[in-house]
Amino acid sequence: MLEIASSIDTTQVPEDLRAPLDALARVARNLSFTIRRGALGQSLGHEVGENTDGDAQKALDVLADEAFATALTGTGVRWYASEERDHVEAMDPDGRYVVAIDPLDGSSNIDVNVSIGTIFSIYEAKDDANASVLRPASEQIAAGYVIYGPQSQMMLTFGKGVQQYVLDPESDRFRLLDAAKTIPEGSSEFAINASNYRHWSKPIRAYIDDCLAGIEGPRGKNFNMRWVASLVAETHRILSRGGIFLYPTDNRKGYERGRLRMVYECAPIAFLIEQAGGAATDGCDAIMAQKASELHARTPFVFGNSEKVERVTAYHDLPDHEVSALFGQRGLFRL
Ligand SMILES: O=P(O)(O)OC[C@H]1O[C@](O)(COP(=O)(O)O)[C@@H](O)[C@@H]1O
Ligand SMILES: [Mg+2]
Ligand SMILES: [Mg+2]
Structure with a gap:
């Protein structure tokens, strides 16, 4: 019944x-x-x-x-x-x-x-x-x-x-x-609100700079960009054809922990993404290991194909002179 x-x-x-x-x-x-x-x-x-x-x-x-x-x-x-x-x-x-x-x-x-x-x-x-x-x-x-x-x-x-x-x-x-949806590999799409470029931290700027540099840059290939401004739509695209999403921390007032909320946005999306074979972090650490300090607490959020998410973490681990270098001189990520 x-x-x-x-x-x-x-x-x-x-x-x-x-x-x-x-x-x-x-x-x-x-x-x-x-x-x-x-x-x-x-x-x-x-x-x-x-x-x-x-x-x-x-x-x-x-x-x-x-x-x-x-x-x-x-x-x-x-x-x-x-x-x-x-x-x-x-x-x-x-x-x-x-x-x-x-x-x-x-x-x-x-x-x-x-x-x-x-x-x-x-x-x-x-x-x-x-x-x-x-x-x-x-x-x-x-x-x-x-x-x-x-x-x-x-x-x-x-x-x-x-x-x-x-x-x-x-x-x-x-x-x-x-009954067993998984994230496809091989996409070269990234999603970020690029209008906030000037507010981002150096590692995020460096990561995006290297994507934008395309085939001439250290990544040696061209990328495509999307930004729908609906977290659900970005997640659905990534579950459908792969890619990476970033809403990082930035230096605007009120965005010290990014924009998205841990309890009812990032935690459930991270759970889905991990279950579909991807990864979700705050830029460095797994979202699934974290908890919110209050109901509406925010967190920086990066998710998508695992190897792309791990690469963003690696940019945060780069020595400062590497992060600050123009993409042409940033040696560590040359493919
Ligand atoms: O307008 P921005 O800064 O690009 O933010 C877009 C983000 O804000 C949100 O719209 C926030 O969600 P709500 O509409 O539920 O407040 C996300 O879906 C989206 O990823
Ligand atoms: Mg929302
Ligand atoms: Mg809402």
Whole structure:
């Protein structure tokens, strides 16, 4: 019966997690419909306020947050930790899980009809609300995202690989497409907001300089660049065809730890990426070994094909004279 009523094919979903996963999938399916209707339905992209982190809240951010909180009630979730809420909030006192969520990722893209998403992470709940989410990312028991794009898709992990689902417009359910999604090798794409170049640290500048130098530089090959400004869309591209994403620390006020948030953005994406065979760090150290200091804490974030992510770490280990050298003189990374 559950299979028929469910909004996702749950054959690969552990039984204990089916209720919250079905609630997440049901809201995602409804959001996908709302987003597709766009301006023909309710206004989604106008600003309605500001969240704790100082980001403008769009109507769709709030609508998505309320829909997920409502749907997760009664599904075994004890704590709800959202980008759009000041604190971790109590749900079912007998619930077994905590759900951390970025209800709507890539808000700046709502009005321009570019892919946006939802990111979520699940842990076993502890008695204390904050302790339930301020813990090593490696303690996640599930993570996933939904991309609302030309197709709506969901990527899910329970720590045994990554499952890819597609929202079938005919059955209105997320159907399993690939039970073991892995990141392809061989891409030469990097994703970074290059408008922040002057604010980056020397190792990040050096890494990007060497990519931009292309075939004439120490890497001896040409690279391509992408920047969608939706973390979910960048992750989906990397899971689909490989590459690397960087949102490093920079010297703008408020960006000392980058832009992206550990609990409901970086931890779940890192879990998915590692499960798909890639790597995710803060530029040097694995995200999965780290924990946030508070619900909305940020972290620099680098993820993608393992060897590319390791190369960024290696740039941080270079002696200062190597980092400062023009790419022509930087010898260590010549291929
Ligand atoms: O506008 P910037 O600085 O390039 O930042 C883009 C990043 O900000 C985000 O939009 C932040 O997420 P939210 O939209 O959930 O706040 C990421 O999806 C994206 O990677
Ligand atoms: Mg986000
Ligand atoms: Mg968001």
